[in-house]
């Protein structure tokens with residue numbers, strides 16, 4: 001007996017150790033990032049010729065399995081296409097035009113631009129023979145939008161949403177031990193939002209390999225309940241069997257704390273699901289003395305789910321989660337872990353300066369840190385599901401989140417989107433509320449809205465009963481949606497009587513899902529409608545909207561309101577209200593599109609944050625305004641502030657709670673100084689000083705960057721001879737980089753029509769009027785003879801493949817818009833014969849060394865306008881009657897090299913986002929401008 005129990009203990013500890021080590025070993029489930037090395041080209045929304053002949057075939061991919069044609073075909077020749085890495089947003093790469101969409105920031109892509117609304121992406125991957133037997137799938141985090149995906153020519157499906165993630169099982173189509181082709185056709189011709197949405201594969205793509213028995217996509221659901229000194233963790237896991245195994249499997253659930261120590265575990269044997277069926281298994285684990293997730297201490301745990309079959313671990317799946325409690329109380333607002341917490345939130349879209357919607361993961365952290373620094377503790381994903389990395393950043397940094405689905409409705413389109421968002425996101429401790437809609441003007445106040453909300457809300461509860469549901473409502477308070485929604489989402493105090501609504505619905509908690517919508521341009525202190533400038537003093541923007549201060553006072557004074565979400569944290573592309581073209585970004589942000597603060601940030605820091613704040617606005621460079629009165633505002637949370645101009649006191653003022661201070665000051669150059677007092681003691685001093693002229697360019701890696709990360713946000717500014725930042729400088733700066741690449745540039749100017757990115761321009765020129773003549777010669781000409789003009793006939797027309805001539809000469813034309821010496825022009829030949837000689841404008845050209853079917857064409861033999869190409873070749877012979885022979889000679893590629901990156905400073909600042917190359921030790925960024933000392937930044 002003794003021996004036996006000892007043996008059991010030993011076995012048990014062996015099991016624990018091995019399962020622990022396997023928990024860190026991903027070999028049972030592989031997820032390979034597929035961001036690198038895609039080929040890209042524009043197609044066309046309705047001209048199939050310009051869409052590379054896609055769907056022109058006699059049988060389409062919907063007619064016969066595997067009949068993906070044009071670029072969807074496995075062997076389509078994409079050598080002439082552009083090479084790029086994901087994430088990618090083709091809209092941000094385009095120029096601006098008045099013809100563009102107001103909502104999408106006037107970029108010349110998507111809606112209304114048929115030539116820039118279809119993007120084709122192709123990528124080749126090798127899948128080894130040893131993967132045969134595994135389930136292979138493709139995982140997309142989000143493609144804008146309406147994407148069709150093909151794998152080796154097989155159509156996998158269409159995903160309409162530009163925001164939800166999706167997966168396709170490709171197991172049956174894989175070429176094991178060889179090359180496989182992934183093709184995505186994204187169609188951005190329709191808009192889902194009234195804000196900038198980007199275009200293309202703007203989130204990550206993965207290749208996933210699992211055992212036939214595996215945890216399904218987003219297949220875990222972890223909830224917790226605090227009990228005495230511990231927490232019950234309920235871990236549900238959904239397992240699928242895509243194989244033929246019948247019998248028992250073991251499910252092992254282990255919770256690890258943030259120090260990677262095992263906090264709880266559980267295991268049970270169950271019957272494997274039937275073929276292509278799933279089972280959901282629930283286990284209860286007990287974590288003692290859990291470290292709760294909170295804004296200040298975002299403690300995370302990790303659930304490792306393992307499946308064991310015949311004693312071997314066959315799947316291992318990780319779920320980060322947090323233990324915390326949330327509660328909305330209709331009288332007392334919101335509670336996190338039992339403590340009252342006023343929600344100090346912002347609404348945000350997902351784009352950033354220079355890079356559009358294609359954000360490297362680090363930029364999510366950068367943005368969330370900026371918001372936290374402002375004192376914000378909550379983020380509303382307006383008005384669509386975010387990228388998974390945004391939620392990861394919120395979990396890790398401590399930021400509460402309202403996760404929002406795109407469109408209200410009760411059909412599959414709406415409910416399935418909601419379900420997928422919730423199943424993907426419900427383990428994130430940061431999410432405290434689901435939003436099932438926003439400002440649905442057609443239904444807000446009526447019975448249809450009420451019915452839809454009832455369905456969506458109950459449906460949401462069936463997927464996650466632990467969080468409440470809200471809708472952002474802008475009209476018809478007290479009826480329709482607002483009469484049934486669980487948490488009333490007030491969009492703007494000007495839109496109705498909030499107190500009256502609350503008196504009628506005493507049991508319904510509420511929060512301000514949108515407030516503000518104020519207009520401000522960073523660094524601008526006088527509104528100038530001709531220039532589309534909105535001064536940065538906090539002000540009531542429109543008759544029925546309120547300033548940030550008015551809005552916050554309203555919410556701060558009412559205990560029953562859980563808090564408010566400012567419209568918006570950051571400026572975003574599109575919606576340049578109150579202006580239109582040539583303004584291309586919004587004016588609503590507390591920060592500009594780069595994350596440079598407007599002055600309201602200091603108001604919020606004062607009353608949202610917990611550190612002493614003292615800030616003077618405006619700057620003190622007002623050349624030409626001498627003697628004129630200027631409004632000086634101070635944002636602070638000190639009790640009293642005294643202001644001095646050139647050492648002369650302008651008076652001490654008492655600060656009211658949630659307020660600011662104002663002085664009228666006659667401008668004289670020099671130093672404006674504020675001294676802040678708390679309990680009668682000096683605690684802070686700040687100055688605004690008139691600067692000298694700009695002399696130096698200063699580059700600094702922003703402090704919100706993640707240490708050692710590949711992506712770095714760099715602030716560009718100019719300083720005077722004393723090193724003081726010059727707030728009025730608008731110099732154009734040119735950049736160069738070594739050891740890395742520039743992803744984009746921005747400056748926060750809503751009216752800037754400068755390029756966000758500088759790429760080589762690649763155009764593909766078709767060979768047209770392709771004709772042929774037979775030749776009785778078996779030898780191909782090395783010099784171009786004169787061919788009788790009358791003998792040309794359409795190439796390959798009625799070709800009798802059984803009686804082909806010994807050789808053929810083909811003639812075609814291609815048009816060049818210009819013949820700049822700096823262009824690189826290549827002919828990508830597609831085999832139409834066994835031996836080939838190519839002549840361009842009568843000159844024989846030679847294949848390039850790296851690719852025998854590529855010809856680089858020197859500008860000396862090319863001309864602007866019409867060029868002629870001759871191809872002499874011996875014909876290809878059909879082996880079988882039904883062989884389809886290539887009749888396409890290939891394509892001409894014209895590459896116009898990019899200009900160097902440049903950007904104007906806007907009121908003293910610009911931003912450049914750079915990325916380190918793999919395997920480089922140092923990145924050096926240089927910035928130069930006429931009349932200024934060059935700035936350099938080295939990042940190791």
Ligand code: GAL
Nearest residue numbers: 382438439474514517567575
């Ligand atoms: C709201 C809307 C937001 C944004 C904002 C601009 O009505 O929900 O998405 O458009 O107005 O003021």
